[in-house]
Amino acid sequence: MNYILNIETTTKNCSVSIAKEGKTLVCNEIAEEGYSHAERLHVFIEESIVAAGITFKDLVAIAVSQGPGSYTGLRIGVSAAKGLCFALGIPLIAVDTLQALAAKASVDSGLIVPMLDARRMEVYSAVFSTDLESKRAILAEVITEDSFQEFDETLYFVGDCAEKCKEVLTQPNFVFLEDIKYPSANQMSTLSYQKYLKEDFVDVAYFEPYYLKDFMITTSKK
Structure with a gap:
């Protein structure tokens, strides 16, 4: 087994x-x-x-x-x-x-946009079809009212960014599935x-996580 x-x-x-x-x-x-x-x-x-x-x-x-x-x-x-x-x-x-997050959305049409919080108005995001095929590369992007305007389909947003993004992303074809966070x-x-x-494995010794952004260490000002 x-x-x-x-x-x-x-x-x-x-x-x-x-x-x-x-x-x-x-x-x-x-x-x-x-x-x-x-x-x-x-x-x-x-x-x-x-x-x-x-x-x-x-x-x-x-x-x-x-x-x-x-x-x-x-x-x-x-x-x-x-x-x-x-x-x-x-x-x-x-x-x-983000593909695993998109898989939590049970929708039959449109596109799925998984987004994870990257602080302030920046998110990690991608776009997938309902069968989880990538339709846009993964990005670390700042969300504005112009984000995702290139898509005419219904976009279903999932992830922990609904609270900060839904006030900006207000197009009628944008739907937030707020119960799907993580x-x-x-x-x-x-x-x-x-x-x-498919035997699609990674090298155990050399594999590194996909951080997308550099890790930042901040120090308090004295």
């Missing part, structure tokens, strides 16, 4: 799933303001393995959400995934974070299995 462990830590949602041939068996997750990923992640992994009734030796691959997203969250998730792959001798799969390891299950079947 093809069991894959999926890890998603790019946002406030710390999420882990165990999937069998692309179907989620177990999903443990929690979204907290304090970013408790370092404390929660390994507990969730252990609990998910037990709940699925398998052992680590049953896993055929580890999948990790590759970004963009929180620098710290990405480092935590990728480090855990790499460590497990090295220990178990199994391949690493990198899943597009990507989840649950939606990673199908995406990671598709990559597993």
Whole structure:
């Protein structure tokens, strides 16, 4: 049986799933303001393995959400995934974070625009068809009233940016699905299995998260 462990830590949602041939068996997750990923992640992994009734030796691959997203969250998730792959001798799969977020939208027509907060009016965004094909490259962009004007289709916006963006993005073909805020390891299950079947793996030693923006360290003024 093809069991894959999926890890998603790019946002406030710390999420882990165990999937069998692309179907989620177990999903443990929690979204907290304090970013408790370092404390929660390994507990969730252990609990998910037990709940699925398998052992680590049953896993055929580890999948990790590759970004963009929180620098710290990405480092935590990728480090855990790499460590497990090295220990178990199994391949690493990198899943597009925004594609996994788009997969949470159940719509039959139009386009899906997953957006994640990148502070102020900047977001990480992409555009996907309803079958999750990329229709525009991933960008770190500042949202203005002119954003996404090139699309005539109905655009369904998902992610944690609705509150700050819906006052600016007011076109009649713009729809905010405000209940969908964070990507989840649950939606990673199908995406990671598709990559597993294609042997679409990344190098465990050299893989780096997709930060999209440089990590900035600020210091307080004295």
